[in-house]
Amino acid sequence: MFKSFWGSQEQAASPRIQEVPQSSWYPPSVVGSNSSRPSTAGSSSSSGLNVQRPLDHSPSSSIGPVSPSEASSIIFLLKDKSVDELRKLLSDKDAYNQFLHSLDQVKIQNKVRDDLRNETLQLARENLEKEPQILELRNQCRIIRTTELAAAQEKVNELQMKRMKLLNSIPPPHCFKGCKRP
Structure with missing residues (x-):
């Protein structure tokens, strides 16, 4: 039993x-x-x-529990196999891989993985094509920072000096008559 x-x-x-x-x-x-x-x-x-799967020796593999619907579809495919066929799946890695890659769930997962890989490669190519433009913009920023910023800072300093002179020339509000500036 x-x-x-x-x-x-x-x-x-x-x-x-x-x-x-x-x-x-x-x-x-x-x-x-x-x-x-x-x-x-x-x-x-x-x-x-929790159906046990063959060991995957890659460090990034994370095998989780199999849903009952997944298990039932896999069991459906295995139930008509002979004892010799099942024994071969257990002992022959190539036979197991061939069976595994014939499963619809695996085909779908592989297609999704391939699509993601292709999209990632396309984004990487587009980013690499933009690298000269990025370098040019970085150089322009450096030029702006060193020349235009320095000129603007000098102008701000001049305006602050003028403001201080003007503020010092105006008497405080409580001293309108007869107050002398120190």
Whole structure:
């Protein structure tokens, strides 16, 4: 007997595979020596289905739980396979990859990835084409900062000096008659 991914007890209808070849590239948690079925994290839980996938040795891989609808579509594709075909999927990386890349979900994901890659490359090319224009604008800003800004700062300083002279020549408001400036 085994538990299905919904938690109910079911009788195993097919004979169990005695041994998975030692050359399997799956992790030990997926390939058990006494079971024909991959072990699944949370298989006794009815809240979610966590199907184990082959190890991905890239550091950026993040494998999350598989939704029940995804799992059911994959199970539908696997249910008609013979024991030998399933054993080959477990032991032959090329056969597994061929099966994996035949799945609609994977085809869609690959197309989205390729579209994003192409759009990113196009944006990068456009940015590189604008680099000479950016350098020219940066040089113009540097020229403006060194010449025009210095002239404007000098003009502001002159105007502030004139303002101070004018303010000093006007008597304070409380001293309209007879006040002397210090």
